Amino acid sequence: MDFSLTDTERAIRDTARDFITREVVPLEQEVLRRERAHQPGLRRDELRELQLKARKFGFWGLATPTEYGGMDLPAVVQSLIWTEIGRSFVPFRFGGEADNILFYADEAQRREFLLPTIEGERISCFAITEPGAGSDAANIRLSARRDGDDWILNGEKTFITNGNDADFAIVVAVTDREKGVRGGGSTAFLVDRSMGWTSTPIDTMGEGGPASLVFDHVRVPARNILGELGQGFALGMQWIGKGRYIIPSHALGIAERALRMAIDHANTRVTFGAPIATNQAIQWMIADSETELEAARWLVLRAAWTVDQGADPRHASSMAKLYGAGMVNRVVDRVMQIHGGMGYTRELPIERWYRQVRLLRIFEGTDEMQRLIISRDLLRGYTAIGGHLA
Numbered sequence: 001m002d003f004s005l006t007d008t009e010r011a012i013r014d015t016a017r018d019f020i021t022r023e024v025v026p027l028e029q030e031v032l033r034r035e036r037a038h039q040p041g042l043r044r045d046e047l048r049e050l051q052l053k054a055r056k057f058g059f060w061g062l063a064t065p066t067e068y069g070g071m072d073l074p075a076v077v078q079s080l081i082w083t084e085i086g087r088s089f090v091p092f093r094f095g096g097e098a099d100n101i102l103f104y105a106d107e108a109q110r111r112e113f114l115l116p117t118i119e120g121e122r123i124s125c126f127a128i129t130e131p132g133a134g135s136d137a138a139n140i141r142l143s144a145r146r147d148g149d150d151w152i153l154n155g156e157k158t159f160i161t162n163g164n165d166a167d168f169a170i171v172v173a174v175t176d177r178e179k180g181v182r183g184g185g186s187t188a189f190l191v192d193r194s195m196g197w198t199s200t201p202i203d204t205m206g207e208g209g210p211a212s213l214v215f216d217h218v219r220v221p222a223r224n225i226l227g228e229l230g231q232g233f234a235l236g237m238q239w240i241g242k243g244r245y246i247i248p249s250h251a252l253g254i255a256e257r258a259l260r261m262a263i264d265h266a267n268t269r270v271t272f273g274a275p276i277a278t279n280q281a282i283q284w285m286i287a288d289s290e291t292e293l294e295a296a297r298w299l300v301l302r303a304a305w306t307v308d309q310g311a312d313p314r315h316a317s318s319m320a321k322l323y324g325a326g327m328v329n330r331v332v333d334r335v336m337q338i339h340g341g342m343g344y345t346r347e348l349p350i351e352r353w354y355r356q357v358r359l360l361r362i363f364e365g366t367d368e369m370q371r372l373i374i375s376r377d378l379l380r381g382y383t384a385i386g387g388h389l390a
Contacts (some may be wrong), residue, residue, distance in 0.1 A: 051095030061096030075307035079249040086253020125166035127157040144173035153215040163211025186232035244317035245303040248324020322370035325360035
């Protein structure tokens with residue numbers, strides 16, 4: 001086994017790390033100030049300015065095919081970059097991206113939706129979750145009824161990321177209830193905000209909350225069907241599964257940065273005449289955090305490697321997300337404990353991380369859903385125990 005990075009992988013990772021350190025980290029105090037004042041930490045124009053700076057040296061469209069001007073990087077390299085992004089809590093991401101299923105767009109849809117999204121001129125959101133259909137995506141109820149050459153959408157979506165800022169939504173709706181959502185009875189639509197849907201922010205314990213979307217007799221032309229009629233559920237599952245290794249990749253960066261803060265604090269904070277780093281209780285928290293961090297790292301990189309091999313990544317990705325999300329929650333909790341009362345204050349970003357990382361165990365597949373997938377794969381014989389070594 002060779003766990004070393006290639007020269008190219010290391011160079012790309014180090015370039016991303018340098019950009020985050022030089023351009024993003026210095027914004028942290030202002031981002032915290034704005035968030036404390038209930039303002040967006042990073043405005044849309046500021047994010048775009050940072051993305052265009054990164055574009056000048058080639059960082060544009062990490063997963064976007066080269067034919068659209070992207071880097072089309074291997075999953076392992078994307079994972080490494082997302083870990084670097086996670087080192088700062090500034091809500092930054094590299095530009096040039098689009099929802100993976102948006103590449104199913106036809107030529108006209110590419111001009112109207114895909115290309116402007118890649119260029120950062122438009123913002124999209126993906127809407128499948130409903131008040132009665134979270135983990136059970138097959139239970140969606142938002143309906144689309146044919147009316148001549150149009151479809152009429154009625155219903156509600158909830159907990160939609162980017163829902164408040166999006167210019168258009170990719171909406172999965174029921175088009176044939178008799179066939180059922182899984183059986184070809186659901187379809188994905190590209191729905192401009194100008195067509196009449198509305199959004200309402202959902203207040204959460206974290207920053208940059210999701211939205212509830214309402215579709216009240218929203219008329220959508222048939223030309224705005226994404227992919228094929230009846231392909232909605234399949235596209236939705238493809239969207240959900242695409243980046244499950246990305247979430248724990250981001251968590252690795254958060255955990256690394258937080259653990260570094262804990263180590264520095266433990267070495268400088270003096271109580272009873274000695275640094276708290278001399279206390280065994282502190283040492284064990286640091287040791288446990290480092291061990292779990294490394295375990296998560298290899299689960300994540302193996303999941304990304306599985307993607308690069310062209311194999312089915314669902315089992316490996318579910319394990320990476322389950323363990324990675326739990327790991328970063330435990331690490332941040334220990335980091336807060338090591339900092340004592342100061343960790344609980346808003347003077348440090350630890351409490352922000354504490355609220356942020358709790359979401360990782362819920363969105364894009366809850367812990368319970370990941371356990372269901374992992375156990376089902378084993379119980380039904382889809383995957384052998386330690387399957388990659390079998």
